[in-house]
Amino acid sequence: xxxxxxxxxxxxxxxxxxxxxxxxxxxxxxxxxxxxxxxxxxxxxxxxxxxxxxxxxxxxxxxxxxxxxxxxxxxxxxxxxxxxxxxxxxxxxxxxxxxxxxxxxxxxxxxx
Amino acid sequence: xxxxxxxxxxxxxxxxxxxxxxxxxxxxxxxxxxxxxxxxxxxxxxxxxxxxxxxxxxxxxxxxxxxxxxxxxxxxxxxxxxxxxxxxxxxxxxxxxxxxxxxxxxxxxxxxxx
Numbered sequence: 001x002x003x004x005x006x007x008x009x010x011x012x013x014x015x016x017x018x019x020x021x022x023x024x025x026x027x028x029x030x031x032x033x034x035x036x037x038x039x040x041x042x043x044x045x046x047x048x049x050x051x052x053x054x055x056x057x058x059x060x061x062x063x064x065x066x067x068x069x070x071x072x073x074x075x076x077x078x079x080x081x082x083x084x085x086x087x088x089x090x091x092x093x094x095x096x097x098x099x100x101x102x103x104x105x106x107x108x109x110x111x112x
Numbered sequence: 113x114x115x116x117x118x119x120x121x122x123x124x125x126x127x128x129x130x131x132x133x134x135x136x137x138x139x140x141x142x143x144x145x146x147x148x149x150x151x152x153x154x155x156x157x158x159x160x161x162x163x164x165x166x167x168x169x170x171x172x173x174x175x176x177x178x179x180x181x182x183x184x185x186x187x188x189x190x191x192x193x194x195x196x197x198x199x200x201x202x203x204x205x206x207x208x209x210x211x212x213x214x215x216x217x218x219x220x221x222x223x224x225x226x
Contacts, residue, residue: 004155042116043202043216056213090156098206100146101214103156 003027004104006091012110013081021076021107023091031055031097032074034066037088037106049074050097081111114139116205118217125193126225133188133220135177135203142208145186147177148216151199159201162186163208173197198224 004025013019025032034046048056049068063085065077074091088108092101115138125131137143147159160171167179177188186203203217 042218045213100158100161105155
């Protein structure tokens with residue numbers, strides 16, 4: 001498998017659930033990113049990791065918790081989300097920080 | 113802080129028409145610029161990028177973009193669109209030097225009618 005993969009592709013969760021999104025990149029890149037894509041809004045950068053260290057946390061609520069166990073994997077742990085958190089969550093990677101990013105297909109999250 | 117504006121939210125063209133999608137940015141220093149495309153049901157992918165050198169950048173599938181520093185613009189062009197170009201197009205900016213985050217525009221949906 002090549003590129004950037006994300007699982008699950010679709011997720012429906014209640015506000016009291018705990019779930020995790022997974023991202024894996026098969027490109028040998030050093031940097032990984034989480035974005036939120038909502039309708040009619042620009043992509044919102046959430047978190048950035050470089051060589052497994054968090055570089056940026058863009059004022060994201062604590063109900064979103066990232067984890068980067070190694071340079072190929074990135075998780076987004078979700079806890080007590082709100083309906084307005086429903087969106088497409090995109091993972092991306094780049095060879096190094098600032099270089100062009102390669103995106104995964106996203107996880108369509110619906111919070112009920 | 114930097115920002116990216118894409119004023120055309122939805123563009124409808126007939127096949128073979130010429131395309132120009134606007135992208136303007138706000139940032140006082142040196143920038144790297146990108147266009148990404150998202151085809152229906154597919155993930156975002158890089159169309160072209162500008163880092164330095166020739167301000168006219170050629171990308172995949174016949175697309176090109178011109179960086180005009182004096183106008184803070186990086187418009188995307190294609191001389192003759194095809195139905196398969198139907199997609200959403202995103203302009204993005206990254207200030208040059210060190211680690212700087214990428215800022216995306218709101219996107220332009222292009223619909224090409226056969």
